[in-house]
Amino acid sequence: MSARMLDGRALSKEIRAGLFERSLRIRNKGVVPGLAVILVGNDPASKVYVRNKSKACDECGVMSKIFSFPGTVSEYELMELIAELNVSNEIDGILVQLPLPGHVNVRNIIGCISVNKDVDGFHLYNVGGLVVGGTIFPPCTPYGVQLLLEAAKIEVASKNVVIVGASNIVGKPMALMLLQKGATVSICHIKTRDLSLYTRMADILIVAAGKPGLITADMVKNDVVVIDVGINKMSDGSITGDVDFDSVKHIASWITPVPGGVGPMTVTMLIENTIRSAELRMSINQL
Numbered sequence: 001m002s003a004r005m006l007d008g009r010a011l012s013k014e015i016r017a018g019l020f021e022r023s024l025r026i027r028n029k030g031v032v033p034g035l036a037v038i039l040v041g042n043d044p045a046s047k048v049y050v051r052n053k054s055k056a057c058d059e060c061g062v063m064s065k066i067f068s069f070p071g072t073v074s075e076y077e078l079m080e081l082i083a084e085l086n087v088s089n090e091i092d093g094i095l096v097q098l099p100l101p102g103h104v105n106v107r108n109i110i111g112c113i114s115v116n117k118d119v120d121g122f123h124l125y126n127v128g129g130l131v132v133g134g135t136i137f138p139p140c141t142p143y144g145v146q147l148l149l150e151a152a153k154i155e156v157a158s159k160n161v162v163i164v165g166a167s168n169i170v171g172k173p174m175a176l177m178l179l180q181k182g183a184t185v186s187i188c189h190i191k192t193r194d195l196s197l198y199t200r201m202a203d204i205l206i207v208a209a210g211k212p213g214l215i216t217a218d219m220v221k222n223d224v225v226v227i228d229v230g231i232n233k234m235s236d237g238s239i240t241g242d243v244d245f246d247s248v249k250h251i252a253s254w255i256t257p258v259p260g261g262v263g264p265m266t267v268t269m270l271i272e273n274t275i276r277s278a279e280l281r282m283s284i285n286q287l
């Protein structure tokens with residue numbers, strides 16, 4: 001037996017058709033949804049993301065602007081740009097690509113983004129919203145994973161969900177979201193003593209470590225649902241996840257491919273958040 005695919009590309013295509021309609025409706029009233037992306041240095045996963053975002057924005061009728069800086073840019077220069085974007089009438093969403101170079105304090109930078117334009121959902125205010133169970137801007141990757149599970153009618157309530165990776169952008173918000181949905185959640189990270197003890201317990205295993213081949217067939221139980229968030233650029237230029245797909249697919253009941261799984265969903269949810277932000281701007285203009 002081979003696992004069924006959680007096809008993020010196909011689901012994204014459906015969702016994006018609806019997003020195009022939503023953006024058309026507000027553009028007809030004179031509001032063009034706009035996204036600003038700030039890219040510093042040259043992280044390979046960020047480059048993939050940026051490329052796919054501009055394509056998807058075009059597809060959905062969202063205006064996008066990319067601001068690229070060398071890795072030597074100062075915190076001050078970034079803050080200055082964010083301050084401008086915060087008050088710009090053309091911008092509904094501001095996204096600062098992570099990671100940032102070591103000399104730039106991520107918290108300071110994210111803290112400058114207007115809460116109403118924080119389409120990544122990384123500002124402390126929006127993170128707090130997620131903790132207490134609801135936010136206007138759910139973080140894109142966990143939100144996309146949740147929709148993939150829902151589309152396949154995979155119930156999360158009462159399930160053992162194990163998340164490998166505890167970052168602020170994937171692991172932690174993912175855990176909060178599924179906890180809210182009634183899952184029993186474990187979060188593993190680099191200091192976890194026996195990773196496979198946890199992964200073998202998982203009904204749903206979500207992997208976001210950035211380590212190709214981290215999860216092998218011997219580490220999962222029969223019929224597990226596997227969500228591979230990892231985006232690793234290999235030396236031959238190809239992209240691979242954190243899960244040994246070819247062996248794990250024989251044991252899992254569902255699995256996401258990489259590429260074509262979580263990645264396209266992240267992009268789609270970013271566009272959704274941007275359009276929702278523009279819809280809010282429009283309704284405020286009409287007051």
Ligand SMILES: NC(=O)C1=CN([C@@H]2O[C@H](COP(=O)(O)OP(=O)(O)OC[C@H]3O[C@@H](n4cnc5c(N)ncnc54)[C@H](OP(=O)(O)O)[C@@H]3O)[C@@H](O)[C@H]2O)C=CC1
Pocket residue numbers: 045141164165166167168169170171188189190191192195208209210211214229230231232262263264266267
């Ligand atoms: N598909 C998509 O849409 C997206 C994909 N990504 C990709 O997902 C991956 C993770 O991204 P991100 O969360 O930003 O990464 P980070 O590097 O910020 O976090 C990785 C997490 O995994 C943990 N970890 C690393 N190695 C191991 C290991 N061997 N065993 C257990 N835990 C481990 C780290 O622990 P510690 O912190 O303690 O070191 C950390 O908690 C990357 O490949 C990234 O490119 C990211 C965002 C969106």
Ligand SMILES: Nc1nc(=O)c2c([nH]1)NC[C@@H]1CN(c3ccc(C(=O)N[C@@H](CCC(=O)O)C(=O)O)cc3)C=[N+]21
Pocket residue numbers: 045046048049052095096097098099120140141169231239258259260261262263264266267
């Ligand atoms: N502030 C911030 N928010 C992020 O959400 C964020 C970030 N910084 N920094 C980088 C990581 C990485 N990330 C990806 C999203 C989509 C794809 C994606 O589109 N993947 C396609 C790749 C297809 C291809 O082009 O080959 C897929 O998996 O099918 C990749 C990577 C978001 N991240």
Ligand SMILES: [Mg+2]
Pocket residue numbers: 228229257258259260261262263264
């Ligand atoms: Mg993917």
